[in-house]
Amino acid sequence: MTQAKAMTVLLVDDSRVARLSLMRQLQSLPLSLDILEAASADDALALMQERQADVALIDFNMPGRDGIELAGLFRQSHPQMKLALVTANIQDALVKRARELDMTFLAKPASLEGLARFLEVAE
Numbered sequence: 001m002t003q004a005k006a007m008t009v010l011l012v013d014d015s016r017v018a019r020l021s022l023m024r025q026l027q028s029l030p031l032s033l034d035i036l037e038a039a040s041a042d043d044a045l046a047l048m049q050e051r052q053a054d055v056a057l058i059d060f061n062m063p064g065r066d067g068i069e070l071a072g073l074f075r076q077s078h079p080q081m082k083l084a085l086v087t088a089n090i091q092d093a094l095v096k097r098a099r100e101l102d103m104t105f106l107a108k109p110a111s112l113e114g115l116a117r118f119l120e121v122a123e
Contacts, residue, residue: 006032007119010053012044012070013086014062018108022057022086025112031119041065045073053081055119057106060087060094068094071101084118086110 009026011019019037026033036053038044040062056074060067071083085098088108098105104118 006034007055008034008036008051008053009119010036010038010044010047010056012038012041012056012062012067013059014039015059018059018086022110022115025110025115026119028112029116029119041067041070041073044070048074048078052078055082055084057084057086057110057115058103059108060085060089068097068101071098071103075101082118 011022013019013022016039023035023037026035036047036051038047041064044056044058056071058067058070067085067087071085074081074083082104083101084104084106085094086106086108087094090107095105106114106118
């Protein structure tokens with residue numbers, strides 16, 4: 001599968017280590033990616049004023065707005081964006097809230113297979 005342009009992926013997590021881990025996994029996939037990073041929901045919102053992302057991988061627990069709140073805002077402003085909640089907070093109520101926002105739920109640490117499925121990469 002060849003792509004005409006790189007897929008732009010936004011990583012939103014207050015943990016730099018978590019963002020780097022996701023970035024390494026994403027870069028190992030057979031895709032052309034442009035990866036953007038934000039350490040908070042507010043940083044992500046500001047970044048999206050300047051850039052457009054096709055996909056966002058969002059942590060739940062962050063200072064300020066949580067990942068579900070950010071996803072709700074993205075659903076309003078960028079309804080076509082693919083969203084995934086990537087979190088170690090695995091509660092049925094949280095999974096349900098993510099699915100109500102048409103988000104994919106990926107438990108941390110995210111597996112390469114889960115990321116590939118979310119990004120629709122043929123392995």
